[in-house]
Amino acid sequence: MNVGERHYRTIWLSDDKRSVEIIDQRWLPHEFRIETIGTVAGIATAIRDMWVRGAPLIGVTAA
Structure with missing residues (x-):
């Protein structure tokens, strides 16, 4: 997803890991x-509460 000039993934590991x-x-x-x-x-x-949606993203979030 692009917001302004920056590309974001829907989920990522934070800087502190x-x-x-x-x-x-x-x-x-x-x-x-x-x-x-x-x-x-x-x-x-x-x-x-559907902060994340769609089977692939729900699966990755749960993992």
Whole structure:
């Protein structure tokens, strides 16, 4: 996904290598928000509340 001049993946490992960052898809296309998730409970919330959507992205997030 391109935002301005920068390319973003939908999920990536954070710089500290202890959490992941995702594009919160609940707000698209009106807003662009990045969420940092560092716990299993946070991942479960992101999947349950549809911060991430689509089978491939849900699978990668769960892994």
